[in-house]
Amino acid sequence: MRAEELKGHLDTLLLAALEDGPRHGYAVMDALRQSTAGRLDLPTGTIYPALHRLEAAGLIAGSWLVVAGRRRRVYQLTAAGEGALSGKRADWRDFAAMMSAALEGAPCPDPA
Amino acid sequence: MPGPRLIDDYLAALSADLPGRIVEELADGLDETYHRHLGQSHDPDAAARAAVAEFGEPRVIVAAFTAASRGRKTARRLLAAGPVVGLCWAGVLVSARAWTWPVPVLARALFAVALITVIGLLAAAVLGRHYRLVCRAAAAACVGTALLDTTMACTVLVIAPALLWPVALAVVLSAGRSGFALRNVHHALTG
Numbered sequence: 001m002r003a004e005e006l007k008g009h010l011d012t013l014l015l016a017a018l019e020d021g022p023r024h025g026y027a028v029m030d031a032l033r034q035s036t037a038g039r040l041d042l043p044t045g046t047i048y049p050a051l052h053r054l055e056a057a058g059l060i061a062g063s064w065l066v067v068a069g070r071r072r073r074v075y076q077l078t079a080a081g082e083g084a085l086s087g088k089r090a091d092w093r094d095f096a097a098m099m100s101a102a103l104e105g106a107p108c109p110d111p112a
Numbered sequence: 113m114p115g116p117r118l119i120d121d122y123l124a125a126l127s128a129d130l131p132g133r134i135v136e137e138l139a140d141g142l143d144e145t146y147h148r149h150l151g152q153s154h155d156p157d158a159a160a161r162a163a164v165a166e167f168g169e170p171r172v173i174v175a176a177f178t179a180a181s182r183g184r185k186t187a188r189r190l191l192a193a194g195p196v197v198g199l200c201w202a203g204v205l206v207s208a209r210a211w212t213w214p215v216p217v218l219a220r221a222l223f224a225v226a227l228i229t230v231i232g233l234l235a236a237a238v239l240g241r242h243y244r245l246v247c248r249a250a251a252a253a254c255v256g257t258a259l260l261d262t263t264m265a266c267t268v269l270v271i272a273p274a275l276l277w278p279v280a281l282a283v284v285l286s287a288g289r290s291g292f293a294l295r296n297v298h299h300a301l302t303g
Contacts, residue, residue: 044141049179049180050176052134056182073136
């Protein structure tokens with residue numbers, strides 16, 4: 001999947017990649033690659049500005065650690081980020097169910 | 113970070129536009145990427161080429177950081193608030209027949225130039241492509257906005273204090289905008 005197709009979903013993917021615990025930028029990209037079986041085709045460098053944007057929005061918190069004598073910026077979900085991820089996940093389930101119903105004739109669940 | 117020349121050139125291209133703390137973070141990720149490829153190919157040059165290709169073009173990364181910068185966000189909000197606050201003050205000035213006030217022509221001209229300059233700085237912060245330019249323009253516009261608001265409020269309160277409600281509304285809006293601008297000077301400057 002290419003970057004253009006991910007517009008609007010990248011933030012959710014990044015939040016999900018941080019759900020298991022703190023990660024630095026490269027580890028976030030690596031987690032996304034593994035969880036999507038390598039189908040995510042995104043320039044690694046563009047992950048970092050997205051992380052900074054999420055940090056400015058208060059959804060993740062960044063801090064510097066020293067690893068093997070070198071400084072490394074690590075991010076983790078904030079309480080607001082956990083709430084946002086939960087909401088986005090629910091929205092995605094609704095959207096996916098609606099699209100499956102429209103495109104494949106799958107049963108569409110009643111809205112709660 | 114020691115490494116092939118290609119990696120150094122890539123980081124130098126990023127350093128030309130982005131602040132050191134961001135480049136340091138990117139360098140860490142690029143180093144990880146390089147070593148992953150080196151572990152697969154055992155060819156430093158090929159690993160560097162693969163790492164740089166995987167990371168993406170520097171101009172794309174700089175553009176993404178610029179778009180996500182707090183300076184741009186602050187400038188957008190100030191630009192959005194501009195017409196509202198401006199219309200309030202325009203209403204006050206027209207009601208008070210401000211063209212009859214004993215304000216020197218030079219002072220009026222200086223205010224107009226300062227206003228145009230701040231609008232230009234905000235436009236540069238919203239439309240600019242260079243990270244440092246956007247941050248500096250936004251920070252300067254924040255200070256300029258606060259100075260313009262203060263000057264206008266003080267002038268009107270001294271010359272036409274009788275216009276109670278219109279002036280009160282404009283002063284409250286200006287104070288809110290100035291407070292927002294001053295709170296965000298540092299954030300805008302640091303991205």
